[in-house]
Amino acid sequence: MPSPVRAEDVQRLIGEGGQLVEVLPEAEYAELHLAGARNLPLKRLDAQTTADLDRARPVIVYCHDAL
């Protein structure tokens, strides 16, 4: 099951090779995203679009906020 994490955990996971994924639409990603994040919009999340993610490394997903 996915685990909720806070900013400090995200920074640690990135240091350990974690892959940041913004799941917002492309336009929002293009405007502003966390440094190093890639964009995989929720509406296009499937086996094909996630094929480039390394399954051996942590994946951290985020959107705008908890609301």
Added chain:
Amino acid sequence: MSPRAACRLDTLGFGQVFDYVEGKADWLARGLPTEGERAHERRAGQLARRDVATCRLSERMGDVRPRVEASPYGFALVVADGDVLLGRLRRAALEGDPDRCAEDVMEPGPSTVRIDAALDALAERLDGGSLKTAVVSTPDGALVGLVRREDL
């Protein structure tokens, strides 16, 4: 949205999935690094000055007053461990009984703005309230500093 994405990745067989629920808004508010077309825009945290006088709950007004007089402002901010902002000491409190402690005379819960507040919105907010300064804090409530209207 991110809980659904995290769940979907889980169903796709990813074994180490984490959900940063507080997301981009929290990251920005902490002043952490960003990229993108708007990443270069200046925000409140970048203009925050660290020259405001601070004190602890137990400090006497007689001890705090000289620090305020040496600062560019006529007030002090009361902080706890981790610089968590608890209150504000206005001039009237500072000029009162020198033996009273900050806890007894502070105004609790001063208004703050986030590190990632856009500067145009901040200027509008200050002008709307005829204010000269805004207190900037982190999402955890820690004091970052003050932004002066004249710096915007």
